[in-house]
Amino acid sequence: MKSITYRLLLLLGLAAGSVVAQAQTTPAPAGKITGSVITEQGKPADYATVTLLRAKDSSIVKSSLTNEAGLYTIERVNNGIYIIKATIIGYNKTFSGPVTVEANTAVKVPVLQLLPATSSLKAVNITATKPLIERKIDRTVMNVENSVLAAGNSAMEILERAPGVTIDKDDNISLKGKQGVTVMLDGKLTYLSSAQLANMLRSTDGNTIQSIEIITNPSAKYDAAGNSGIINIKLKKNKSAGTNGSLAATGGYGQNHKASTSLNLNHKDGNLNVFGNYSYTNNKRPQDINLNRAVTNNGKLTYFDENTDMLGSRNSHNYKLGADYDLSKTNTLGVQVTGYNSAFDANSFNNTLISPDKINTSAVTTTNNRTIERYNNIAANINNRIVLDTAGKELSMDADYSHFYNKQSNNYANNYFYADGITLRTNSLLRNSLPSKINIGTFKADYTNPLGKTVKLEAGMKFSYVATNNDLRTDSILNNNWVTDAGRTNLYKYTENINAGYVNFSKSWKKTSLQAGLRAEQTNSKGDSRDVNNVTLINERHYLSWFPSVFVNQELSDKHSLGLNYSRRIDRPSYDDLNSFQQILNAYTYQQGNPNLKPQYTNSYELSYTYNKKYNATLGYSLTTDVMVELPEQIGVNTLITRDNLAQQTNYSLNVNAPFTIAKWWSVNNNFTAFYLGFKTNTTKLNLDNGQFAGSGNAINTFILSKTVKAEGTFNYQSPLTYGLFHIRSQYSFDAGISKSFAEKKANLKFSVSDVFNTRKQNLTVRQGNLNFDVFQKNETRVARLTFTYNFGNSKIQSRRHQSGADDEKNRVKSGN
Known part of the structure; x- marks a missing residue:
């Protein structure tokens, strides 16, 4: 309000x-x-x-x-x-x-x-702003809305700067060193896999984001998915009665152009509130990948030095339209439609030098690849919120439907030469297409009942149904005709139903608060994979899982408080990770799903300490069983990448958040995480027992240069770490920006440069059995951006934030780069 x-x-x-x-x-x-x-x-x-x-x-x-x-x-x-x-x-x-x-x-x-004022204040100018990083009892909040560095960046680029968050070369998101993060938008689970989630986040304009919440130990009220916790991205919401909104436009350049624009509108008239937003992004993104492999095949050692240069172009449209109507003083009905259309086109060139000794090249392979990807999503939500009494008793219900239609196609032209340029063997032409359809339906209801002044009971239920259809087709040239490659062509259907219910109890005393909850989720899934000969592989599962959670907070004095948390969580395989058929990455690299991939379970414990309601330290321990990891496998001269379950993953962590005010005009927020990540498994395919202490952190400096000018500078660091078979080297970067407000602070101009010294890159190695390779990847990270924003309208009423029930299922849908 x-x-x-x-x-x-x-x-x-x-x-x-x-x-x-x-x-x-x-x-x-x-x-x-x-x-x-x-x-x-x-x-x-x-x-x-x-x-x-x-x-x-x-x-x-x-x-x-x-x-x-x-x-x-x-x-x-x-x-x-x-x-x-x-x-x-x-x-x-x-x-x-x-x-x-x-x-x-x-x-x-x-x-x-309260009754509306008949006159307005004209001389009062309110200038207080939220700090960039806020630490709350159950979460860390990154207030993006007024940040200089957020202007013009995508949601993915902003997320890379969030405390304790790291993103690897394949856009997998980790929190305090652990993968398995559930990402929500406005409290709604996205149901997207890591790849499709990356596509959506890169298509989301940072100017539409209000804040990012990091919840490492969620309560039983939340879906149990996400072993390392939940990241909730809250989008901006209009706050004014009448007609109001905001407009933002960004232009940027690194190695290629970057452009985005967004519009937010809100109109309230009587009992009806209508709201909506639209954003558009257009940018090019180069990528350079080096893969050096030492392959032993039939007792002979051969070195493959692969270099891939790719230039991708992305155009994205995101939209939201909704309305809230007050049926009565205590009953509000809301509807909302959201969606996005994203087009990604890329040309890549791969050059592979093959040699017996790393010095004398014996053969060369080149691959030209044209990639076309289209991602479309539309989702509808209808919700009803009923306030049952003035004591806080409330019932809310959500019904959701989402439809995804994605299509990917690749055309590969492979050429093989001796070192002197003479053709080694017949050139090959391959093409594949992967259209996929995903339909998601959910219904959830949440009930809150204060049983007294210090006691509250919450209960709820949720039903979800997901149906996916992937039709992978691969063709190759034979006698100048395209012929289906039966070994890489199949139709894959997957259905999943999850029935869930929870109860949450909280009680507070003078200096102590307790919250305990229990959630149950019953899962029914079926995978149906058929090749061109209609040979069928069926994988069906039914299981019931329980997820308890306990939270205790104790105020020791006015300046000291302690918190102790426990929760159990689950990560289910993404839909595409269960598909057993191969997809081509390049002439010597393939990826394949695993229909026998099992869900992983995590038990997490946290002990937190807060001093002076400002400085925070958190000790954490978690144990994950059947942990899902990416495993490369050397088959002849080819590398096959798949996912499998390891026995367990152990994580110890210490997180410290310490904000300091150095001068009236200079403040700095320091966030550091030290952690140990260990993996164990012992199977016929792999015997592994490794781990490493690692750390990450950032220091965010804010400079108030005048009443209308603010500057920021952020240093980010990630130490070397080990994740499964992968040994990842350190990386660091520095970002800087400055902003100026004018027109009575309704307008703002921001200039920022990400990765000023162009140091952000990813290097990793694998040394396990017959696996011996190094990967170097450099994306375009140094980009200068200029962003203009303008706010207009009144400031009395805000649109109600809608809470969809279909977000966990969306979080497991695959997407593009």
Whole structure:
């Protein structure tokens, strides 16, 4: 109901009021006051300021804020007679009648209603902003909205800078060294695999992002997917009554052009609120990959030095359109349609030098590849939120349907020569296409019931159904005709149904809070793979899994607090990882799914310490069984990449977040994570027992140069680490930017450079059995961008954030680069 800057000003005011109150000499606290605040429409007034005044002289005693349900609590109130004042920007202040508090009593104040102000403030200029990194009880928040570095970057590029997050060469996201991250948008699971998730994130304009939440130990209310936790990307939402919105445009250049634009609109009239946004991106992205392999075949050692240069071009359209309608003061019905259309076209050239001694080249293979990828998605959501009483009892329901249609095609021209240029063997032409359709339907319901002033019960259920259809076809030239390659052609269908339910209980005391929950998920899946001869491979599974969670927080004093968390989680294989047929990557490299891939389970424990509500340290331990990892296998001169289950993965971690104010104009937020990642397995194919201590961190510097000028500089570092068979070398980078606001702070101009010194690159090695190779990959990371944003409209009401139920299933859909 108000701007983010206003909320920050309120928090600063509350902190100042707390200091004043502590400076006074008062007797021991003896009572508590509770109540609620509503608007003229009878809806909860979230984040309203509630002030406790002495009745005899109206002096301020304490302050608080209402939550999203409009509820407030003021604890440790001394004996006396008081008045409650409630205020919110755009509304007249309102007062309660006299309230008497006696020893060890809890007083409930009648509901306070706020009425719209008849005049507006014209001379007040609110300038407070949220810090870039915020540490909360159960999550770390990266406030992207006002960041200089976020302007013009894609969601993927912003995510690379988030605390504890790393992204590897294949766009797999890790948190504190562990893969298996569940990514959500506005609290909705995306149901995309790592590859398709990467496509969506690269297609999402950073100017549309408000914040990124990192939740390492989610409660039972969340889907159990994601062994290392949840990353929730919250998109900007309009906050004004009437008609309002924002416009952003970015132009950038590195080795090639970058361009993006976005528009957000919101209109509220009476009980109806209509909102929507649209963004467009257009950029080219070069990529350079070197793969050096030492291959032993029939007792003979041969070296393959492969170099691939690729230039890809991406055009993406993202859109959202929705509406909320207040059926009554306590019942809101909402609908929303979202989608994206993304086109990726790339030309790549692979040159492979083959030699017996790394010096004298004996043969050369070249591959030209033309890649065309199209990704289309449309999703619809209908939701209903019912406030059952003023005490906070609430019921919400969501029904979702999503349809994905993706199509990938490649054309390979392979040429084989001796070192002197004479043709070694007949050139080959290959082509493949992989159209895929995915349909997802979900329904979920969540119920919240405060059983008392300090006790809350939550319960819910969810049903999801996923149907995928992948039709892989590979052809080669034979006698000048295209002929189907039966060994690389198949039709793969996969269906999955998950039925889930949870219960969550929370209780708070004066200095202790407890939350315990249990979630059950019953999974039914069926994979149906058929080749050109209609030979069928069926893989069917049915299993029930339980996921407990416990959270305890203890305030030791005003400056010291402890937290202890436990949760159990699951990661299911992505749909394409279960497809057993091969796909061509280049002349000597293939990838193949594994129909026998099992889900992995993780038990996670965390002990956290907070000092002065500012400095945080978290110790973590997790054990993952049947951990899914990417495993290369050498077959003759070819490398086959597949996924398999290892016995276990062990993770120990220490995360420290320490913000410092060096001067009034200079602040720095430091976030460091040290961790140990170990893997064990002992099978006929692989005997592995390895691990390594590693670390990552960033230091984000913010410089307030004037009332309208702000600069940022960020240093990022990732130490060497071991992940399964892969030994990954260190990488580091430095980003910088500056912004200037004008036109009464409605407009802003930002200039930023990512990876200023062009140091961000990825190097890894594998030394295991007959596997001996090195990979070097360099993407275009040094890019300069100029972004202009303009905000227009009022600032009273915000569109309700929709919570879809179809996000976990979307998170496992495959996508492109």
